[in-house]
Amino acid sequence: xxxxxxxxxxxxxxxxxxxxxxxxxxxxxxxxxxxxxxxxxxxxxxxxxxxxxxxxxxxxxxxxxxxxxxxxxxxxxxxxxxxxxxxxxxxxxxxxxxxxxxxxxxxxxxxxxxxxxxxxxxxxxxxxxxxxxxxxxxxxxxxxxxxxxxxxxxxxxxxxxxxxxxxxxxxxxxxxxxxxxxxxxxxxxxxxxxxxxxxxxxxxxxxxxxxxxxxxxxxxxxxxxxxxxxxxxxxxxxxxxxxxxxxxxxxxxxxxxxxxxxxxxxxxxxxxxxxxxxxxxxxxxxxxxxxxxxxxxxxxxxxxxxxxxxxxxxxxxxxxxxxxxxxxxxxxxxxxxxxxxxxxxxxxxxxx
Amino acid sequence: xxxxxxxxxxxxxxxxxxxxxxxxxxxxxxxxxxxxxxxxxxxxxxxxxxxxxxxxxxxxxxxxxxxxxxxxxxx
Numbered sequence: 137x138x139x140x141x142x143x144x145x146x147x148x149x150x151x152x153x154x155x156x157x158x159x160x161x162x163x164x165x166x167x168x169x170x171x172x173x174x175x176x177x178x179x180x181x182x183x184x185x186x187x188x189x190x191x192x193x194x195x196x197x198x199x200x201x202x203x204x205x206x207x208x209x210x211x212x213x214x215x216x217x218x219x220x221x222x223x224x225x226x227x228x229x230x231x232x233x234x235x236x237x238x239x240x241x242x243x244x245x246x247x248x249x250x251x252x253x254x255x256x257x258x259x260x261x262x263x264x265x266x267x268x269x270x271x272x273x274x275x276x277x278x279x280x281x282x283x284x285x286x287x288x289x290x291x292x293x294x295x296x297x298x299x300x301x302x303x304x305x306x307x308x309x310x311x312x313x314x315x316x317x318x319x320x321x322x323x324x325x326x327x328x329x330x331x332x333x334x335x336x337x338x339x340x341x342x343x344x345x346x347x348x349x350x351x352x353x354x355x356x357x358x359x360x361x362x363x364x365x366x367x368x369x370x371x372x373x374x375x376x377x378x379x380x381x382x383x384x385x386x387x388x389x390x391x392x393x394x395x396x397x398x399x400x401x402x403x404x405x406x407x408x409x410x411x412x413x414x415x416x417x418x419x420x421x422x423x424x425x426x427x428x429x430x431x432x433x434x435x436x437x438x439x440x441x442x443x444x445x446x447x448x449x450x451x452x453x454x455x456x457x458x459x460x461x462x463x464x465x466x467x468x469x470x471x472x473x474x475x476x477x478x479x480x481x482x483x484x485x486x487x488x
Numbered sequence: 489x490x491x492x493x494x495x496x497x498x499x500x501x502x503x504x505x506x507x508x509x510x511x512x513x514x515x516x517x518x519x520x521x522x523x524x525x526x527x528x529x530x531x532x533x534x535x536x537x538x539x540x541x542x543x544x545x546x547x548x549x550x551x552x553x554x555x556x557x558x559x560x561x562x563x
Contacts, residue, residue: 179523296522356522370525371542377530378539413530 139390142319145270146475147263148277149309151205151483152445153197154186154432159287159302161185161433167293176299181408185302185433187287192488194223194283195233197305200488202241202279205307208450208483213241215276218248218269222258222437224466225285226251229338237281255333256404256465257323258282258437259308260473264321266310280308284436289335291360293351296369300407302433306441315476317458320391322383323471332371333466337362372465376410380464381417387472388460395420398474400447400459405429405439437463442485444477450484453477493555496535500527510552536562 161183165173177183188197198221206213219241221234232251238244248269254261259282266278286301337348348362360366388394401420403411405428415425428443435442440461457477464470490510498505501519514520525545533539538561540548548554 175523179526369522370529373526373529374539374542377533409526409530413533416534 139387140264140267140321142267142271142321144312144315145267145310146313146315146319147308147477147480148311148313149205149209149211149481149483150306150441150445151201151208152304152306152442152485153201153204153488154302154304154442154485155188155192155197156487157187157189159185159187161299164299167298168295173299179407179409180300181427181430182300182433183430185287186304188285188303192285193227193233194225194285194303194305195221195227195237197285197303197488198281198283198307199237199240200486201305201307202237202281204486205309205483209309209481211277211309213243216243216247216279217275218266218278219243219281220250220252220262220265220278221281221283222252222254222262223283224253224255224436225283225289234281254466254469255436256406256434256439257463257467257469257471259440259461260321260463260471261323261469262437263308263310263473264323264471266308267319267321270310270312276311278310280310282306282308282437282441284438286365286434286436289365291358291364293359294364294366295356295358296367297365300434302435304432304435304438304442306438306445308441313479315478316456317476318391319473319475320387321471321473322387322390323469324379324383325467325469326375326379327467329371329375329468332368332375332468333365335363335365373410375468376406376464377413377417379468380462380470381414383470383472384414384418384460384462387474391474393458393474397458398424398460399457400424400426402426402440402443402459402461404463404465405432405434405443406465407434436465445482446485448482450482452481453479489559490552490555492535493551493558496531497528497551497554500524500531508551510550510555512551513549514551514554515549532558538562
């Protein structure tokens with residue numbers, strides 16, 4: 137599809153929350169040998185992650201992030217007209233979590249609330265929807281929540297995924313602001329690749345059953361049930377280094393910008409091998425590329441906003457900060473957002 | 489081209505170029521795994537501006553077949 141352009145709408149604040157429980161990948165050797173684990177860490181750059189405990193859901197992480205955002209910014213939460221929760225690990229299959237979250241945050245009954253089921257491209261898609269709402273004259277503030285507890289969705293005995301995913305939640309506030317630079321967004325999808333990242337059972341194509349709960353052994357030695365996530369790492373890698381750079385390049389052209397004008401490149405924190413390869417393709421200087429995967433792993437749609445708050449800490453940005461973000465993953469789906477974070481109140485990363 | 493691909497393969501798999509022959513079925517190497525795959529695909533992209541589609545790569549069995557493919561498709 138073509139590009140979306142927004143003027144005088146922007147990201148006003150971002151807050152991040154991660155679970156207290158730290159997982160050190162270097163000692164995560166219950167399934168793979170120490171040597172193999174070391175090789176994977178060298179390749180992915182993912183040394184540590186955070187895992188939520190059994191009582192903590194993605195929604196809880198997002199509620200904590202939203203409360204942190206309210207406290208740090210002092211905004212009037214009654215001005216929030218729409219709340220969007222992006223997650224693949226909601227509390228229930230139904231109802232959606234966004235309504236319960238809105239209620240727990242005390243946002244009243246006037247608020248529009250809905251969930252978006254998306255993974256690693258979810259911040260891009262979420263921002264698009266949030267900006268579209270915020271562009272309506274009657275809408276004051278939109279709260280975009282991204283939350284994941286992927287640690288609960290993947291097998292701990294799967295060689296392709298067991299060292300990658302971490303948990304976290306972010307809250308992003310979108311509203312009308314005065315801005316020098318417009319925001320440009322792209323989004324794409326390719327359902328032909330739906331199998332590349334797939335949780336086969338538990339939906340209505342393959343309902344949960346005794347069979348779906350059986351552990352199966354795969355040719356590489358990985359063990360997982362059909363209820364757990366699977367990833368074709370090779371196919372996802374190919375997609376990440378072909379379709380994604382193509383989109384970045386064309387979005388940059390649509391924005392009539394070149395890399396010298398971009399202050400920060402924030403790719404989805406899939407793994408360092410992929411992001412380095414993309415950065416190298418565009419010859420982006422390494423100090424412009426932001427990372428948090430060494431601390432939090434791949435947190436799916438949370439990874440981009442979490443990287444931003446992790447980098448900027450707890451402060452208001454008061455200089456031109458043109459950021460190019462790009463999310464890519466499940467669906468397949470991908471997109472790029474170029475926006476100026478000048479004036480954005482970063483609220484840091486807190487623990488729950 | 490074949491020598492370039494042998495060198496590239498050697499670097500990705502941390503083998504000596506002398507240990508790699510054009511007729512080798514590279515998936516049989518002890519060092520071959522999914523991480524080796526990523527390295528080889530990335531190195532071919534770096535050197536030849538070519539990301540080999542996964543189905544095409546899967547049909548290349550030998551080092552020679554891979555070199556022929558790169559030769560035919562590089563930018």
